[in-house]
Amino acid sequence: PVPPAAVRAVAELALAAGAAGLSLADTIGTALPAEVTRLVRAVAGDGPVGVHLHDTRGLGVANALAALEAGAARVDGTVGGLGGCPFAPGASGNLALEDLVHVLEESGVDTGIDLEALVDVARLACGLVGRPVESHVGRAGRRFAGPAAIEGTG
Helix, strand or coil, X not given: CCCHHHHHHHHHHHXXXXXXXXXXXXXXXXXXXXXXXXXXXXXXXXXXXXXXXXXXXXXXXXXXXXXXXXXXXEEECEHHHCCCCCCCCCCCCECEHHHHHXXXXXXXXXXXCCHHXXXXXXXXXXXXXXXXXXXXXXXXXXXXXXXXXXXXXX
């Protein structure tokens, strides 16, 4: 864990040196949503802040939602959860964009992204590199397929 004050100090140095924005990374996938919230809040407001998240322990989407709630303007991810971390044994791929798009759309946030097309792209990309699709939505599909299964939901 990195203390928010230390993150803030490095962010201030980067901005003073001319950085146009900031990106906080959980490259090995150990962050918890409360930690993400504290770190994003420590630097939010000084310039655009984004997050780069891995889903090693299944917290990628929860961490992304925490970051957005805390003021992050950008969330990095990959289709199919592709990626990894060569210096962190056991670290899985990046946050799967289709999982994040799914939860945002199901929560009423219009992302402007066609989820089915995104899943198709994830399958294509993963197939090209010989890896299975790691996303939950890529494996299990949407929460509800087709027309709203329950009145008032999408």
